[in-house]
Amino acid sequence: MAQGNHLQGCELCESPGGFVVVQTPLLRVLRIEDVSFPAFYRVVWQAHRAEFTDLSSSERSLCLEAVARVETVLREHLRPTKINLASLGNMVAHLHWHVIARFDWDSHFPQPIWGQAQREVEPPAVSRLALPLFELDRHVANAFG
Amino acid sequence: MAQGNHLQGCELCESPGGFVVVQTPLLRVLRIEDVSFPAFYRVVWQAHRAEFTDLSSSERSLCLEAVARVETVLREHLRPTKINLASLGNMVAHLHWHVIARFDWDSHFPQPIWGQAQREVEPPAVSRLALPLFELDRHVANAFG
Numbered sequence: 560m561a562q563g564n565h566l567q568g569c570e571l572c573e574s575p576g577g578f579v580v581v582q583t584p585l586l587r588v589l590r591i592e593d594v595s596f597p598a599f600y601r602v603v604w605q606a607h608r609a610e611f612t613d614l615s616s617s618e619r620s621l622c623l624e625a626v627a628r629v630e631t632v633l634r635e636h637l638r639p640t641k642i643n644l645a646s647l648g649n650m651v652a653h654l655h656w657h658v659i660a661r662f663d664w665d666s667h668f669p670q671p672i673w674g675q676a677q678r679e680v681e682p683p684a685v686s687r688l689a690l691p692l693f694e695l696d697r698h699v700a701n702a703f704g
Numbered sequence: 705m706a707q708g709n710h711l712q713g714c715e716l717c718e719s720p721g722g723f724v725v726v727q728t729p730l731l732r733v734l735r736i737e738d739v740s741f742p743a744f745y746r747v748v749w750q751a752h753r754a755e756f757t758d759l760s761s762s763e764r765s766l767c768l769e770a771v772a773r774v775e776t777v778l779r780e781h782l783r784p785t786k787i788n789l790a791s792l793g794n795m796v797a798h799l800h801w802h803v804i805a806r807f808d809w810d811s812h813f814p815q816p817i818w819g820q821a822q823r824e825v826e827p828p829a830v831s832r833l834a835l836p837l838f839e840l841d842r843h844v845a846n847a848f849g
Contacts, residue, residue, distance in 0.1 A: 643791070650814050669794035669795050
C-alpha cells in the first residue's frame with residue numbers, strides 16, 4: 560500500500576481482524592466470531608483512516624454502499640428484527656463499520672450489543688439463524704461478486 | 705407528507721425527537737440533551753423508514769453526507785478524540801444516525817456510550833467543550849446553510 564495508508568502497531572493494518580469474506584483493493588468484509596451475535600460483519604477500509612470524513616465523498620459513498628450490500632444480504636436471508644450499523648473505533652481508530660443482525664430474542668435486544676444483557680439465550684444464537692454461517696458468508700461474498 | 709411516510713405511534717414521526725438544529729424536506733438534525741455526552745447530534749430521516757437500505761442509493765448518499773457534515777463541524781470545533789456514528793433503532797425503528805463527539809476524558813471512553821461507565825467526570829462534560837453548545841449548533845446549522 561502507498562505510504563500513509565499503513566500505520567505500524569494498528570491492529571487492522573497489521574492483521575485481517577476477523578474471518579475475511581470479501582477482499583477488494585479498497586475494503587474488506589470480515590465476519591466476527593461472537594457467540595451472542597453470530598450474524599456480525601465488519602466492513603474495514605483497507606487504508607489506515609481514523610474517521611469517516613477522512614475519506615473523500617466518493618470513498619464514503621463506496622464504503623457505505625458496501626455496508627448496504629451486507630445489510631441487504633442479512634435482511635434477505637435472516638429477516639432480523641433490526642439491523643445495527645456503527646462506526647465507533649474508540650479502541651482501534653481504523654475505519655470499520657459494524658453490520659449486525661439483531662433479533663428480538665437475542666441476549667441484549669433492544670439494548671445495543673454494548674449495553675446490558677437482557678436474557679440468557681438457549682439454545683445458542685447461531686442455531687436459531689435461518690441458515691448456517693458458511694452459507695451466509697457465501698451470500699455476502701456473492702453480493703460483491 | 706405522502707402516505708406511507710408517516711407511522712402513527714412512531715416517536716420520530718409524531719414529535720421532533722430533540723432540539724431541531726437543521727430542518728430540510730428530507731432530513732432533520734437534532735441535538736440530544738445528554739449530560740455525559742453534550743456534543744451529541746442525530747440525523748433523522750423525515751419519512752418513516754426503518755432500515756438504511758429502505759432508502760434508495762441516492763437517498764443513502766444524501767443521508768450520509770449530512771452525517772459527514774455534522775462530523776466535520778464536531779471535528780473542526782471540538783477536536784474530539786473520536787467520532788462515533790451509529791444507526792441502531794432497536795427502540796425506535798425510524799432511521800436516525802447518532803453523531804457523537806467522544807473524548808478520552810468522557811465518562812465511558814473508550815467504551816461505547818451504551819457500555820459501562822469508566823469514570824466520574826467533574827466538572828460536567830459540557831464545561832469542557834471548546835465552545836458553548838449554542839455556538840456549536842450555529843456551526844452545524846451553517847454547514848447546511
